[in-house]
Amino acid sequence: MSESESFDPMDPRIDVGEWAENGVDWLDETFGPVLDGISDGLSTVYDAVVDLLTAPPFLVMVVLFAALGWFVRSWQFAIFAAAGFYLIAAMDQWEGAMETLTLVLLSAGMAVLLSVPLGVWAAKSSTVSQIVRPVLDFMQTLPPMVYLIPALAMFGIGSVPGMLATVVFAMPPGVRLTELGIRQVDTEVVEAGQAFGSPPGRILRQIQLPLALPTIMAGINQVIMLSLSMVVLAAMVGAAGLGLDVLSGLTTLDVAIGVEAGLGVVILAIYLDRLVAALADRAPVVKAAKVRD
Amino acid sequence: MVMGLSGSGKSTLIRMLNGLWETTAGDVYIDDVDIAKIGDAELREVRQQKISMVFQHFALLPHRTVAQNAAYALNIQGMEKEERLKKAEEALEMVGLKGWGDKFPAQLSGGMKQRVGLARALAAGSDIMLMDEAFSALDPLIRREMQDQLIELQSRLNKTIVFITHDLNEAMRLGDRIAVMRDGRIVQIGTAEEVLNDPANDYVAQFVADVDRTRVLTASSVMETAQFVVNAEAGPREAQHTMREKQMAAAFAVGRRDNRLQGVVHDKDVVAAVNRGDQKIEGIIDTDVSSVHQDTYLADLFAPSAESPLPLAVVDDDHRLVGVVPRVTLLAAMASISETLHEAEAATAGTETEAVTTEQGGAAS
Numbered sequence: 028m029s030e031s032e033s034f035d036p037m038d039p040r041i042d043v044g045e046w047a048e049n050g051v052d053w054l055d056e057t058f059g060p061v062l063d064g065i066s067d068g069l070s071t072v073y074d075a076v077v078d079l080l081t082a083p084p085f086l087v088m089v090v091l092f093a094a095l096g097w098f099v100r101s102w103q104f105a106i107f108a109a110a111g112f113y114l115i116a117a118m119d120q121w122e123g124a125m126e127t128l129t130l131v132l133l134s135a136g137m138a139v140l141l142s143v144p145l146g147v148w149a150a151k152s153s154t155v156s157q158i159v160r161p162v163l164d165f166m167q168t169l170p171p172m173v174y175l176i177p178a179l180a181m182f183g184i185g186s187v188p189g190m191l192a193t194v195v196f197a198m199p200p201g202v203r204l205t206e207l208g209i210r211q212v213d214t215e216v217v218e219a220g221q222a223f224g225s226p227p228g229r230i231l232r233q234i235q236l237p238l239a240l241p242t243i244m245a246g247i248n249q250v251i252m253l254s255l256s257m258v259v260l261a262a263m264v265g266a267a268g269l270g271l272d273v274l275s276g277l278t279t280l281d282v283a284i285g286v287e288a289g290l291g292v293v294i295l296a297i298y299l300d301r302l303v304a305a306l307a308d309r310a311p312v313v314k315a316a317k318v319r320d
Numbered sequence: 321m322v323m324g325l326s327g328s329g330k331s332t333l334i335r336m337l338n339g340l341w342e343t344t345a346g347d348v349y350i351d352d353v354d355i356a357k358i359g360d361a362e363l364r365e366v367r368q369q370k371i372s373m374v375f376q377h378f379a380l381l382p383h384r385t386v387a388q389n390a391a392y393a394l395n396i397q398g399m400e401k402e403e404r405l406k407k408a409e410e411a412l413e414m415v416g417l418k419g420w421g422d423k424f425p426a427q428l429s430g431g432m433k434q435r436v437g438l439a440r441a442l443a444a445g446s447d448i449m450l451m452d453e454a455f456s457a458l459d460p461l462i463r464r465e466m467q468d469q470l471i472e473l474q475s476r477l478n479k480t481i482v483f484i485t486h487d488l489n490e491a492m493r494l495g496d497r498i499a500v501m502r503d504g505r506i507v508q509i510g511t512a513e514e515v516l517n518d519p520a521n522d523y524v525a526q527f528v529a530d531v532d533r534t535r536v537l538t539a540s541s542v543m544e545t546a547q548f549v550v551n552a553e554a555g556p557r558e559a560q561h562t563m564r565e566k567q568m569a570a571a572f573a574v575g576r577r578d579n580r581l582q583g584v585v586h587d588k589d590v591v592a593a594v595n596r597g598d599q600k601i602e603g604i605i606d607t608d609v610s611s612v613h614q615d616t617y618l619a620d621l622f623a624p625s626a627e628s629p630l631p632l633a634v635v636d637d638d639h640r641l642v643g644v645v646p647r648v649t650l651l652a653a654m655a656s657i658s659e660t661l662h663e664a665e666a667a668t669a670g671t672e673t674e675a676v677t678t679e680q681g682g683a684a685s
Contacts, residue, residue, distance in 0.1 A: 219379035222338055223393040223444060224368030237383050311383035315424040 051177045062181050069187045073129060077267075080125040085116045088125075092298070100305035107301075111294040120269060120291040127268035128295060130186060130258040134193035135251045142198045142250065143243065146205025147231065156206060163199040171196050171257055179264045189261025197253040204246025208239030237312055244307030251299050259292055269295075321483050321495025322506075329504035330484045334450050337482060338371045339363045350448070368397050372441035376453035378433040380425040386412065386436050387421030393444035404443075411443035412436070414473065431462035438470075442477070451483045455490065467493055488528060492516075492536045500524050512536050534619035534654070539612055542653040543634045543643030549574055552582045556593035556601050559585055570630055573605045574641050581633055581641040583607040611635045614642055618653065625650055 034040075055062065080088065089112045097105035115124045149156040174196050178188035212235050220230040236243075262270030269288045276285025307313070324330050335341040336348060336356075343356040355366055372393060380389045387408050388395075394404035409421060415435040425433055434454060441449050455463045467490060474481065485491050491498050492512040499509045500520075508520035516536055519525035548571040550559040563571050573582045582605055589604040598604075610624045611633035625632050631646035 213377070213379065215375045215377050215379040216381065218335075218340055219373070219375060219392075220396075221340055222367060222371075222373040222450075223396050223440075224364040224366075225396045226364060229396070234381060237381075315383045316426045318424050318427060 047177075051180050055181050065191075066182050066185075066187045069133070069190060070185065073133060073186050073190070076129040076133065077126055080129060081122060085112075085121050089113050089116065096298070096302065099302055099309070104301055104305070108298055111298060115291045115294055118287040118291065120272065120287055123267070123269040123272055123288065124291045124295060126186075127255075127258055127270065127292070130190055130193070130261065130266060130268055131251060131254045131295070131299070134190040134258065135197060135247075135254040137190075138194045138197040138250045138254065139201055139247055141194070142201025142246070143205050145198075146202040146243075146246070147209060147236075149202065149206040150209035150235075159202060159206075163202055166195060167199045171260055172263065174257075175261065175264045184265035186261075186266045188264045189258060189266030192264070193254050193257040193261060196257045197250045200249035200253065201246045204249065205239070205243050208242030208246070209235050211242065212238045237310075240310040241307055241313055244303065244310060248300060248303045248307070251303060252296065255292065255296050255299065321485070321491045321498045322501060323485050323488060323491040323498060324501030325486055328501040330486075330501055331452060332504070333501070334373075334452050334482060334484050337448075337450055338367055338373060368393070368444075370446050371448040371450065372444040372446045373450040373452065374434070374437045374441050374454040376457055378425070378430075378437045378457075380433060380436055380440075382425050384424075385421060386417065386423050386425065386428070389425065389436050390421070390439040390443050392440055397444075407445075408439065408443050411439040414442060415439045415469065429462075430458050431466060434458060434466060435469075438466075438473075442473075446479075448480045448482070451481060453484050453486070456485065456487065463490070470494060488531050489535065492531060500527065513541060532619070535617050537618050537653070538614065539616045539618070539621060539632075539634045539645055540614035540642070542618065542649055543614070543645050544649055546572060546631075546633070546641055546644045548572065549641065550585060550601070551576045552602065552605060554601060556590050556598050556604070559590045559601050560587075560594055563587055563590065572609070572630075572633055572641060572644075573601065578638075579640045581609070581611055581635050581639055584609045584630060609633060611639075611641075612645075613637075618650070621645060621650055 083091075089109055092112050093105040093109040096108040112124075115121055145159065149159045171192075174192035175188065178192040182188040182191065216234055216238065217230060220234045225233070258266060258268060259270035259273055262268065262274045269291045272284050272288035273292070275281065276283075276288060322330050322333060332341060336343050339348070339355050346356065347354045348356045350366060350370055353362075353366065355363060358366070381392065384392075387405055390411050391399075391404040391408035394407055399407070405421075409418075412418060412421060412435075415438050417432065417435050417439065420428070420432070425436065428436065434457075437454070455466050458466060470481075471494065483491075483494060485494075495512060497509060498512055498515050499506045500515065500523075501507065502523055508515060508524050510518075513536065515524060516528050516531060516533060519528060548562065548566045548568040550562050550571045550573050552573040553576045559571060559573075563569070568587075570584050570586045573585050574580060575582060584606050585601055585604055586606060589606075590601065593601060593604050609630075610628045612621060612624055612635070614634050614636050621632060625645065625647050631644040631649075633641055634643045634645060636642050
């Protein structure tokens, strides 16, 4: 503070915002080509997945979603899935819903790929854990829309900044619950691995990850839910999907379109949540605990 | 057998033996290798080959079957799947879990889970077994069953077992040698009888004060030399002479060379044999004689002693007569035990009544 000569303690002005802006500009200038590469790659993948989901007639996809629900969970869930996705199509939200689904799958996928290893690392090292924790606190408490600004600055308008902002926003529960899950694994069982001469990598693979899986899956579920809420907001930076309709419903005070798009988001959310929860129940640890004669 | 209260350093000690916890000072030698000094990879090698461990809360992998759990150590050693499952099945059979291989740990009772833990350690094929409060989490009845099984297994396998416990009776039952720990130090090492009869300090004395000595002391510690013994190949006159000299109504007959207990001869039979002019007493030996092994606990001597008109014959593994326990000796031993107890508790009153009660109890049983 003393380095700024014009600083008046009675009328303070600290340019945190300007520093952040400079930082983002610096990133943009220094890593410009890298950022462009990421942007191009992501949008190619995004387009491909959207094409894949929207190419078949919607009825085929409805049947596929229902079949997946049946396979992973139950026939009741399959009926819900069929009815829900049929309603989305009937509300003329099919394309938007598939775009949103793509955004969620890609960003949640990236968030999981980043957060689970980070969580494992934090569980192994107290130093990493102590550094990561305040960063995660910061990431979770910052209003989500703020993420959109630097993403916009670095990647321009479109689905890519939306996805990347979503990745950052959705990561914390993935990291936290992975760390928690691994730390919660019974120390005696880990000791058993060590006592029989298992190397650390094998203990992680054969003992810690399988035993922590239910908790990690709960984290992944959270990541997906946060992603879903964020990709709707990401419409503000031009990301496609249901969010665009929600946004237009908001700006033009069009209740009908707002409700239809919103309902589409809710159906997607319930479907993904139940699906992931059912996957968590298929974890070997959970299955083994439920076995009865 | 290492025993002590919680916080006395038992768990720390056992975890330093296989390097789970690092030693801050000193050395730990296993087969001339100082495992406190070697690197991680070598340490893992030692753990795989030489030392296995059984845990208080079993530490099984819940998502793997019983057979896979039992084969875990072999999996780490890199053994082929088929071979290791076969060995695991053998180990499970040893602990009485044949046919349970396909179950998951959640389907097993606590005692059975610990059998799996034991099978896992046995399958590893190491010479040293560390058992960290292995039976402490089990119900008393199951615990006893497991102790019996461990004794039985050990008699066949003869491994070096370091057993941690806070249960003194368990230590006395299982241990060849008992180390009593306090505040991170071993305050006494010795056999159960040494620790009981000659405690190193007041702490150990207090510790062992409420041990049921009748379940620790054995027949060999109270027995006396057999006075009335006759050679099974001797003639009836010689037997009669011995019995008159000792003024006994009967005598034990033992083999001339091997000293094996063959039975008893009774005075009236001997007299009749002398009158008949028999040359040997072989024909009149009553083989229906009660005898006990020298390692029988005092607690288990009461019933045979009460039923036997003669002093109890004490024999060794080869059925050789090594001594006798007259009923009065047994009662006297009981009385002195309860006196020691009272001394240890520093209670002066009630000693005699207590002793008398014990005597009556002993005679009645």
